[in-house]
Amino acid sequence: MNNQTLILIKPDGLTKSLTGNVLSRLSETKLDIVGARMVQVSRELAEEHYRELKDKPFFDDLVKYIMGEYHKKKVMALVYYGENAISKVREICGKTNPEEADSVSIRGAYGRITTAGVYENVMHASANPQDAEREIKLWFTPDEIIADIYSTIEVEEQTKTLKWQ
Numbered sequence: 001m002n003n004q005t006l007i008l009i010k011p012d013g014l015t016k017s018l019t020g021n022v023l024s025r026l027s028e029t030k031l032d033i034v035g036a037r038m039v040q041v042s043r044e045l046a047e048e049h050y051r052e053l054k055d056k057p058f059f060d061d062l063v064k065y066i067m068g069e070y071h072k073k074k075v076m077a078l079v080y081y082g083e084n085a086i087s088k089v090r091e092i093c094g095k096t097n098p099e100e101a102d103s104v105s106i107r108g109a110y111g112r113i114t115t116a117g118v119y120e121n122v123m124h125a126s127a128n129p130q131d132a133e134r135e136i137k138l139w140f141t142p143d144e145i146i147a148d149i150y151s152t153i154e155v156e157e158q159t160k161t162l163k164w165q
């Protein structure tokens with residue numbers, strides 16, 4: 001079954017120049033990239049992305065980590081689409097704890113746990129179709145995705161937008 005998944009290359013991945021390595025590993029899946037953008041993560045976006053974890057003791061550090069407080073302040077967000085995209089990407093991504101992740105997985109190869117106990121695990125990948133939908137809609141607008149993955153409505157809006165001068 002075809003599905004779509006959100007991938008984030010987290011600030012530690014960008015700071016360590018691992019973008020190419022992560023994308024090469026992901027290309028083994030032969031999935032289609034249907035969205036990509038660089039994001040400076042606001043506290044609002046970070047807290048919303050990880051809202052299911054807000055009662056965990058590591059939540060504050062996790063929010064700071066994804067906002068880039070410990071690394072470069074940027075994240076690369078991607079949407080991959082294709083046959084079993086969610087499970088294929090989770091497989092290559094590896095377990096949440098980088099010390100427990102298979103050593104040939106992305107997290108196993110490049111992740112670490114800091115002395116403060118934060119899992120710096122290089123990338124995020126949606127866990128299931130419900131999470132993927134919530135996460136993709138949080139990180140992307142419909143016109144940033146070049147495939148019809150969710151239904152849309154046309155809304156007339158008058159907003160100020162930046163144009164190249």
Ligand code: TYD
Nearest residue numbers: 053058062095096117118119121124125127
């Ligand atoms: P979670 O959604 O449980 O895992 P995954 O990213 O594999 O879907 O957790 C989100 C992030 O929270 C995880 O990538 C790293 C961080 N985290 C910790 O720092 N410590 C922990 O004990 C756990 C479970 C997660």
